Amino acid sequence: MKTDEFLLSRLIIHRVPDKKAGTEARGPVLSQVAGEHPDDVRAYFQRRLRKVMKDRGQDVVIAPDGDKRTTDAVRAIAADPRLFVEQSKTLAHLLYEAQDGRNPAGILVVGLGAIGDRPAVGLLKLENERGVRAQEQQTEAGETFLQVTILSDLLLTDRTKVFKAAVFCPDGDPQTLLGVAADEQVERNLASFFLREFLGCELRSSPAVQTERYFGTVESYLGQIPDAEERARCEIALLNQMQSRLVRTIDPVQFADDVLGDETHQPFLDHLRENRVPEHVFPKDISAIENRIKRVAYGFESGIQLMGNPDAMRDHVTFGKKEGDTSRVIIKDKMVDVRARS
Amino acid sequence: MSEPAADSPYVRLRQQYAERYPRNEQLAEHVRAEIDRELRRHAIYATVTHRAKDPDSFATKAMLGGYDNPLEDIGDQVGVRVTVSYLSDVDRAEQIVRELFDVIRVEDKLDALDFDKVGYLGRHVDLRLHEDAARALGEDFVGTRAEVQIRTTAQSAWADVTHDQLYKPAADVPKELKRRVFRLVALVELFDQEVSAFTHEIQATPGFADAAALRPLAEALLRDFDVRRKPDRELSFVMAAALVPLYDQPPHEIYEAVLKPFIAEHGERFRRVLAEAVAEGDPNPLLHQPEIFVLLERLTNDRLHTKTAWPHPVPEEWLHDVADRWGTRLLDA
Numbered sequence: 001m002k003t004d005e006f007l008l009s010r011l012i013i014h015r016v017p018d019k020k021a022g023t024e025a026r027g028p029v030l031s032q033v034a035g036e037h038p039d040d041v042r043a044y045f046q047r048r049l050r051k052v053m054k055d056r057g058q059d060v061v062i063a064p065d066g067d068k069r070t071t072d073a074v075r076a077i078a079a080d081p082r083l084f085v086e087q088s089k090t091l092a093h094l095l096y097e098a099q100d101g102r103n104p105a106g107i108l109v110v111g112l113g114a115i116g117d118r119p120a121v122g123l124l125k126l127e128n129e130r131g132v133r134a135q136e137q138q139t140e141a142g143e144t145f146l147q148v149t150i151l152s153d154l155l156l157t158d159r160t161k162v163f164k165a166a167v168f169c170p171d172g173d174p175q176t177l178l179g180v181a182a183d184e185q186v187e188r189n190l191a192s193f194f195l196r197e198f199l200g201c202e203l204r205s206s207p208a209v210q211t212e213r214y215f216g217t218v219e220s221y222l223g224q225i226p227d228a229e230e231r232a233r234c235e236i237a238l239l240n241q242m243q244s245r246l247v248r249t250i251d252p253v254q255f256a257d258d259v260l261g262d263e264t265h266q267p268f269l270d271h272l273r274e275n276r277v278p279e280h281v282f283p284k285d286i287s288a289i290e291n292r293i294k295r296v297a298y299g300f301e302s303g304i305q306l307m308g309n310p311d312a313m314r315d316h317v318t319f320g321k322k323e324g325d326t327s328r329v330i331i332k333d334k335m336v337d338v339r340a341r342s
Numbered sequence: 343m344s345e346p347a348a349d350s351p352y353v354r355l356r357q358q359y360a361e362r363y364p365r366n367e368q369l370a371e372h373v374r375a376e377i378d379r380e381l382r383r384h385a386i387y388a389t390v391t392h393r394a395k396d397p398d399s400f401a402t403k404a405m406l407g408g409y410d411n412p413l414e415d416i417g418d419q420v421g422v423r424v425t426v427s428y429l430s431d432v433d434r435a436e437q438i439v440r441e442l443f444d445v446i447r448v449e450d451k452l453d454a455l456d457f458d459k460v461g462y463l464g465r466h467v468d469l470r471l472h473e474d475a476a477r478a479l480g481e482d483f484v485g486t487r488a489e490v491q492i493r494t495t496a497q498s499a500w501a502d503v504t505h506d507q508l509y510k511p512a513a514d515v516p517k518e519l520k521r522r523v524f525r526l527v528a529l530v531e532l533f534d535q536e537v538s539a540f541t542h543e544i545q546a547t548p549g550f551a552d553a554a555a556l557r558p559l560a561e562a563l564l565r566d567f568d569v570r571r572k573p574d575r576e577l578s579f580v581m582a583a584a585l586v587p588l589y590d591q592p593p594h595e596i597y598e599a600v601l602k603p604f605i606a607e608h609g610e611r612f613r614r615v616l617a618e619a620v621a622e623g624d625p626n627p628l629l630h631q632p633e634i635f636v637l638l639e640r641l642t643n644d645r646l647h648t649k650t651a652w653p654h655p656v657p658e659e660w661l662h663d664v665a666d667r668w669g670t671r672l673l674d675a
Contacts, residue, residue, distance in 0.1 A: 004669035
């Protein structure tokens with residue numbers, strides 16, 4: 001789905017309060033009409049929605065055992081825009097229902113628009129932020145001073161991330177919905193309450209499948225780098241990305257920026273695109289490639305092989321000054337064993 | 343004035359020439375179009391005009407010139423005039439003509455003058471089409487000659503003003519008056535040389551050639567996207583100096599080789615981005631600058647270098663904003 005072509009034409013905003021323990025359930029505060037939103041507001045939401053989808057949007061499908069009420073409401077809006085206001089209220093109720101005491105208050109923006117010639121519905125859940133505003137004031141004596149006010153009901157500034165979002169678009173068959181969802185608040189994966197409880201969806205490809213596909217595609221690209229030492233450096237970086245416990249998500253563009261050189265950066269991104277590996281961030285799950293990333297091996301023309309785990313390679317093996325085609329490999333380590341092997 | 347007799351030599355010559363006049367007219371237009379296209383491709387700004395000698399002029403010249411075979415001997419039956427701004431462009435234009443056609447002879451009028459003489463300046467190139475190109479137009483175009491005159495604007499102005507008074511006077515021009523006219527041509531020489539000298543100096547200024555690469559883009563913005571805002575030239579200069587060197591091609595070739603096809607492919611998308619920015623109150627001035635096409639093309643095909651080459655005086659937020667609008671993921675440095 002081309003979410004970067006999403007054109008937003010109408011939007012409605014509902015307030016979704018929190019469910020703090022010990023307080024009475026209040027339910028959402030609903031707008032009764034969509035209201036007239038100026039072009040700049042509409043364009044702003046449209047752009048933020050596109051950006052979050054570009055950065056973190058993942059394809060989702062309706063979960064076979066999931067609650068269908070949200071996607072039914074979305075489908076109803078897409079089929080008949082006259083139901084926009086009423087169905088958006090249903091969506092606000094469903095979000096409120098899906099949240100628990102841990103989820104802060106915020107707003108739900110429901111947008112109706114189009115992607116190409118098909119209707120599309122966008123959902124954004126935003127949370128209040130705090131900020132300060134400085135305003136020029138004057139004392140009774142006419143002296144100027146700046147009065148600072150704390151604003152606690154800011155929703156979206158240029159610097160804040162769009163928290164949870166989804167875009168749905170019917171796919172020819174009115175019963176089928178294409179969906180993309182994104183979550184900038186949870187580092188590892190889409191928040192379960194949003195994906196499963198509210199949207200009633202699941203990821204089209206599991207993180208394990210996405211990770212395996214990414215790994216295979218990157219390896220195939222790195223295999224084409226003509227310089228053996230450069231290839232080795234990138235391969236180690238890939239294996240470190242896969243093995244590091246600190247790296248919980250994969251950002252292909254970040255990898256390109258951090259690891260690839262001047263000559264390989266753009267061809268790498270082109271290679272991902274040609275192989276339909278998306279550029280957006282996705283959760284890492286190495287369960288399908290665990291055996292492939294345990295060890296890295298350097299092979300040499302003489303038949304010598306150097307093998308070890310990627311962390312050890314990174315810490316103990318360096319390349320010295322090259323002499324023509326001949327590499328100088330330096331191992332700095334304590335030798336503990338020598339043995340014959342078949 | 344009485345009409346010439348139907349069987350007079352004048353009428354006979356006129357008639358003979360009139361039969362080939364349509365072919366000459368077609369050839370003149372063909373040569374003009376070829377030269378004009380190549381000059382544009384090389385970013386040489388010139389006025390290119392053409393004419394086939396009209397039948398009366400031909401008959402008069404044939405009668406007065408004492409030609410044995412005027413239909414073959416009169417060389418300027420097909421004429422194209424190239425008027426360039428700078429003296430240095432005369433050489434470049436001649437080179438282009440040499441590459442396009444089969445050149446028979448080049449005459450630089452300056453060479454014909456003694457060092458202590460002044461007079462008409464310009465370069466005349468006699469040529470014919472390459473045989474294959476001629477045959478594509480028709481068999482009777484094979485071997486047909488054309489004359490291309492290449493002059494500067496100043497040379498052209500002098501020649502236009504003086505031609506009729508000096509060479510086709512109703513009465514003989516007194517020597518003193520002729521002398522005054524010829525004194526002017528010395529100024530023309532000086533003018534062209536001075537213009538040429540400072541043009542070289544300007545073009546040697548860092549970033550000048552890069553900024554010149556944006557000229558067709560400003561036209562495209564106005565023509566194809568109805569952007570009527572006057573570009574910020576200083577911003578263009580800074581942006582061009584940073585981004586144009588990212589291309590492998592020389593600056594004057596970038597538009598035709600890369601940007602023109604890019605605009606053709608992505609024009610609709612750009613139109614949408616522009617409309618959305620306008621709806622938002624135009625937060626990013628870059629979107630209305632000619633260099634926006636360079637930026638979008640580079641973001642599409644070389645985003646790392648676009649980021650690393652970004653000029654310091656231009657806010658980086660503008661780059662990220664354009665990237666967001668264009669749908670390119672660009673991470674903070």
